[in-house]
Amino acid sequence: MRILIQEDPFDVGEEVSRFSAGHQDVGAVVTFTGVVRDVPEERLKVMEIEHYPGMTESALAEMAARAMDRWSLADALVIHRYGRLAPGEMIMMVGTASKHRKDAFEAAEYLMDFLKSRAPFWKREITARSAQWVAAKDDDENALKRW
């Protein structure tokens, strides 16, 4: 498992190559990358991401360990950034490696659903006009029910 919580940007290509290499008996690698979405009507300038150092590390490690237990995974990867990010920058990525694609896809979705509402990150959108904390969505909370 590789869990990174960092302020600096990461290179998706490099991470995918590193993650895919060195596993035997892996036929599927699924990755998901989250990008800072612009708010066109309001012109997003910066997305600020706050987190809870200490709890973030343990929550992500626990989540990845649960995914490893539940699905037949050779490895799992979670990278999540904090600090100030511009529109178009990559916020986070998850990766799962498995013998078959079904486990890899499902485990990646599981990791995403838990990252959305159980990992201690908070986003704030700063536009030319305002600075607003992003509200949690009921859909994200409901998405957890299927697991």
Place this chain on the structure above:
Amino acid sequence: MDILYFAWVRERIGRPRETLETDAATVAELVEELKGREDRYAAAFADLSALRVAVNQELTDFDASLEGAREVAFFPPMTGG
């Protein structure tokens, strides 16, 4: 006990953390104690359904016991990903 605040809870209370001595047995009792201190605490804790709590860095609920608690954190629902 260390009390931590994040996101708009931190902004409303005006500080990221503080240390206090308390006899509160549960998170709910601690919240009542904090609300009694100043208006900004009362404002931050006005609607508990809009808040989440972690004790010793584990998510829990407001009925949770504070036995063995070294660190309690209050924050809005998380928005990661």
